[in-house]
Amino acid sequence: MIELLTPTEMQRVDRLAIADGSPGIALMERAGAQVAEAILRHFAGARDVLVLCGSGNNGGDGFIAARHLAEAGMHVRVMSAVAREALAGDAALAAQAWSAPLERLSTDHGRPDLIVDALLGAGLRRDVAGPLAAVIDAVNTSGSPVVAVDLPSGIDGATGAIRGCAIQARQTVTFVRCKPGHFLLPGRELCGERLLFDIGISDATVDEIGAGTFANRPTLWQAHWPAIAHDRHKYDRGHVGVVTGGATATGAARLAIRGAFRTGAGLVTALAPAEAAFVLAPALEGPMLRIADTADDLQKLVAERKISAVVIGPGTGVGEGTRKNVLGILATDAAVVLDADALTSFEGEASLLLAALRQRPRPTVLTPHAGEFHRLFRGLLPDAGSKLDLCRHAARQANAVVLFKGADSVVAAPDGRASIADNAPPWLATAGAGDVLTGIIAGLLAQGMPAFEAASAAVWIHGKAAADFGPGLIAEDLPDQLPSILRSFVRPWRDDDPLRVD
Numbered sequence: 001m002i003e004l005l006t007p008t009e010m011q012r013v014d015r016l017a018i019a020d021g022s023p024g025i026a027l028m029e030r031a032g033a034q035v036a037e038a039i040l041r042h043f044a045g046a047r048d049v050l051v052l053c054g055s056g057n058n059g060g061d062g063f064i065a066a067r068h069l070a071e072a073g074m075h076v077r078v079m080s081a082v083a084r085e086a087l088a089g090d091a092a093l094a095a096q097a098w099s100a101p102l103e104r105l106s107t108d109h110g111r112p113d114l115i116v117d118a119l120l121g122a123g124l125r126r127d128v129a130g131p132l133a134a135v136i137d138a139v140n141t142s143g144s145p146v147v148a149v150d151l152p153s154g155i156d157g158a159t160g161a162i163r164g165c166a167i168q169a170r171q172t173v174t175f176v177r178c179k180p181g182h183f184l185l186p187g188r189e190l191c192g193e194r195l196l197f198d199i200g201i202s203d204a205t206v207d208e209i210g211a212g213t214f215a216n217r218p219t220l221w222q223a224h225w226p227a228i229a230h231d232r233h234k235y236d237r238g239h240v241g242v243v244t245g246g247a248t249a250t251g252a253a254r255l256a257i258r259g260a261f262r263t264g265a266g267l268v269t270a271l272a273p274a275e276a277a278f279v280l281a282p283a284l285e286g287p288m289l290r291i292a293d294t295a296d297d298l299q300k301l302v303a304e305r306k307i308s309a310v311v312i313g314p315g316t317g318v319g320e321g322t323r324k325n326v327l328g329i330l331a332t333d334a335a336v337v338l339d340a341d342a343l344t345s346f347e348g349e350a351s352l353l354l355a356a357l358r359q360r361p362r363p364t365v366l367t368p369h370a371g372e373f374h375r376l377f378r379g380l381l382p383d384a385g386s387k388l389d390l391c392r393h394a395a396r397q398a399n400a401v402v403l404f405k406g407a408d409s410v411v412a413a414p415d416g417r418a419s420i421a422d423n424a425p426p427w428l429a430t431a432g433a434g435d436v437l438t439g440i441i442a443g444l445l446a447q448g449m450p451a452f453e454a455a456s457a458a459v460w461i462h463g464k465a466a467a468d469f470g471p472g473l474i475a476e477d478l479p480d481q482l483p484s485i486l487r488s489f490v491r492p493w494r495d496d497d498p499l500r501v502d
């Protein structure tokens with residue numbers, strides 16, 4: 001259940017299910033019944049319930065839920081955006097089964113124990129304005145908790161954007177698969193708690209759509225987790241090289257080094273300018289140190305030391321030196337992670353970077369935060385678009401996996417696949433957290449994990465590490481959280497131990 005379906009894809013799934021013999025009204029009956037079930041479970045103490053129904057099928061779900069709630073003994077009022085005669089199709093059938101009067105939609109809600117928002121769902125087509133916007137404002141200021149059907153009204157299911165104005169829900173009940181708008185901000189925040197229900201549409205029907213957007217969950221990438229065989233030596237577990245800054249700027253690279261080492265790379269080497277050597281040497285124990293003052297030095301070290309993945313950018317400085325080093329590293333056979341200064345150094349000269357990336361056959365991951373993303377891709381992408389759309393465009397343009405960081409980190413691959421994460425707690429936004437992330441990605445790339453899966457896995461693990469640690473986290477804490485998380489992905493290696501006593 002990890003695919004995320006846009007409203008358009010969801011409509012195609014609905015049509016396929018209907019063509020396969022599940023009538024639309026049967027799907028709507030199940031959807032409305034699930035909404036009522038969720039309310040009876042989570043808001044069991046509610047007595048007065050107000051159901052707001054729109055003019056389409058989202059409203060249809062609302063009529064069905066209203067009937068079940070009334071049958072369960074709640075006092076239910078229904079307000080409808082249109083008169084019964086103006087309803088069509090399945091929504092009209094659903095309204096027929098609600099025999100009590102329909103009130104006209106208004107802002108005069110009183111103070112019910114619960115409001116059910118069935119105004120707009122997947123059919124939102126334009127910005128909400130006028131009387132409907134007034135109703136949404138009244139709901140948001142009423143103080144009553146809101147359960148939204150499918151999506152909080154006003155949230156675009158494809159992008160998570162607020163179209164004019166939107167409902168702030170306590171809980172959102174959705175069906176079949178979540179939508180990108182449930183994961184992307186601000187939509188995710190307005191959903192409140194998200195509940196996903198089956199309404200009898202099979203996985204095979206969803207598979208027919210060939211969705212390319214996924215919730216970032218271990219099931220997305222676990223099958224690609226690097227195996228550790230008994231007979232492996234450290235070189236088989238990959239060698240990560242991290243390019244460092246000068247004497248006063250080595251902290252970021254050290255965070256990346258620790259992230260890579262903890263993720264399971266067999267060797268990690270700091271690739272440092274000579275001036276940083278005496279600062280770095282006492283700060284490294286397991287990781288090694290090699291001096292590289294030029295792009296040539298870096299290229300030679302990557303080849304001689306059999307470095308399988310390189311991180312460049314954290315703390316390396318913005319300018320010509322970093323630009324040359326990046327282009328040098330991109331010409332090697334190593335997998336590459338470009339972050340921070342490695343991206344900003346190409347501001348206004350993105351075509352140089354893109355040209356090098358397009359002819360590169362090896363895995364590359366770019367990890368911009370919003371500022372870096374817009375600086376690098378300014379003028380190269382459509383002016384408008386969701387974080388998901390922009391990230392996909394960027395990955396295609398760059399022929400690289402792009403990780404667009406933030407509270408709703410998106411990873412996109414040049415082939416169109418994308419993942420969206422929702423597990424990062426707000427306290428992960430702390431200086432140096434992104435540096436650790438680059439190390440985790442490189443650690444996985446070095447062990448042979450494909451780039452899209454490695455970047456998605458790293459994002460999820462990074463978010464989980466921060467959530468497990470809790471508030472008060474600083475970037476230095478993240479690497480030490482990794483072992484307990486990684487344990488669940490590493491395949492058992494002592495199953496055949498004949499001396500084991502359980």
Ligand SMILES: NC(=O)C1=CN([C@@H]2O[C@H](COP(=O)(O)OP(=O)(O)OC[C@H]3O[C@@H](n4cnc5c(N)ncnc54)[C@H](OP(=O)(O)O)[C@@H]3O)[C@@H](O)[C@H]2O)[C@@H](O)CC1
Pocket residue numbers: 011014024027028029031032054055056057058059060061119120121122123124125126127128129132149150151175199
């Ligand atoms: N299909 C199925 O089998 C199943 C579907 N299910 C349910 O159906 C929902 C999708 O239903 P839907 O496609 O009818 O769209 P919906 O969200 O009700 O909105 C359309 C109406 O809103 C109106 N409208 C649009 N924008 C507006 C605006 N800004 N401001 C004001 N009005 C606006 C638009 O008016 P129009 O543009 O035509 O003027 C039209 O009347 C889905 O979310 C799920 O809950 C479940 O029952 C499971 C089975």
Ligand SMILES: Nc1ncnc2c1ncn2[C@@H]1O[C@H](COP(=O)(O)OP(=O)(O)O)[C@@H](O)[C@H]1O
Pocket residue numbers: 340369405406407409424425426427428429430431432433434435436437462
């Ligand atoms: N509001 C937020 N909630 C959760 N995670 C966030 C939030 N803002 C940023 N992050 C995450 O925090 C990390 C910050 O990385 P970055 O911006 O590169 O910082 P730095 O360069 O200091 O390491 C990224 O992994 C990003 O996804």
Ligand SMILES: [K+]
Pocket residue numbers: 058117118119120121148149150151152153
């Ligand atoms: K809704």
